[in-house]
Amino acid sequence: MNLPLVSVILPVFNGAQTLEAALHSITSQEYAPLELIVVDGQSTDGTTDILAKYSAAIVVLISEPDQGIYDAINKGIRKSTGEWIYILGADDTLADSGVLQQMLSTVGADTKLILGNVEYTGEKQSLVPRVHHSSWSSRLYWRNTVHQQGALYHRSLFSDASFDSRYRILGDYDFHLKLYRQAIKTEQHPVIVARCAAQGTSKRFSWKLYGEEITLKRRRLSMLLWVINLPIICAKYALKQLP
Numbered sequence: 001m002n003l004p005l006v007s008v009i010l011p012v013f014n015g016a017q018t019l020e021a022a023l024h025s026i027t028s029q030e031y032a033p034l035e036l037i038v039v040d041g042q043s044t045d046g047t048t049d050i051l052a053k054y055s056a057a058i059v060v061l062i063s064e065p066d067q068g069i070y071d072a073i074n075k076g077i078r079k080s081t082g083e084w085i086y087i088l089g090a091d092d093t094l095a096d097s098g099v100l101q102q103m104l105s106t107v108g109a110d111t112k113l114i115l116g117n118v119e120y121t122g123e124k125q126s127l128v129p130r131v132h133h134s135s136w137s138s139r140l141y142w143r144n145t146v147h148q149q150g151a152l153y154h155r156s157l158f159s160d161a162s163f164d165s166r167y168r169i170l171g172d173y174d175f176h177l178k179l180y181r182q183a184i185k186t187e188q189h190p191v192i193v194a195r196c197a198a199q200g201t202s203k204r205f206s207w208k209l210y211g212e213e214i215t216l217k218r219r220r221l222s223m224l225l226w227v228i229n230l231p232i233i234c235a236k237y238a239l240k241q242l243p
Helices: 019-027 047-053 069-079 099-103 171-180 207-220 223-240
Strands: 006-012 034-040 058-063 084-087 092-094 113-121 151-154 186-197
Touching: 006 019, 006 069, 019 034, 019 047, 019 092, 034 047, 034 069, 047 058, 058 069, 069 084, 069 171, 099 113, 099 186, 171 207, 207 223
Parallel strands: 006 034, 006 084, 034 058, 113 186
Antiparallel strands: 084 151, 092 186, 113 151
């Protein structure tokens, strides 16, 4: 059986404290057809020393300034050759050595997006659940129900599109809303794909995050849905500011 190649994109900038754990979780995968692409925004904290240690496993290393995480991810995707694309943050880890094998074991011929769940680690805000259960439904109109680190994307999804690098926090949400309107075929696996730091940028709940949500929903939703969303977004922001 010929297994499809998976391209793992790992964007990093000054991630020396967590990077090695992320790299180890990738290089220890039992799934063999895998290419690792690291996009480093010219780190200055020892990240390059860790990357040198894993140089034999890194198929492509891009080291240059970027315009944010989604710009870095797009660079990695353009250099990738895999049929499937997986994106892992430098402060995240794949859940176990067999998770990619499990996610791709029964994939259908027409499937474009494979979804799993993500577990948050470390200290988190009280309203953040321990496990993010990804789903693909109209609930996307109200919140991002797909966690990027729980998703495998078929490369055809990027044939005429990419993550919008104007967004610094919610570029994946914008992309997911775009895909949902296209009615692509998805598959769901009830497994933990990755463990992610609960202190990530999207979990700081600044107004910048909710401002991006307002902007992208104005772009992706009907006027009626956007107007209904506005007070909900403001209420979410207020709730997340509570101790």
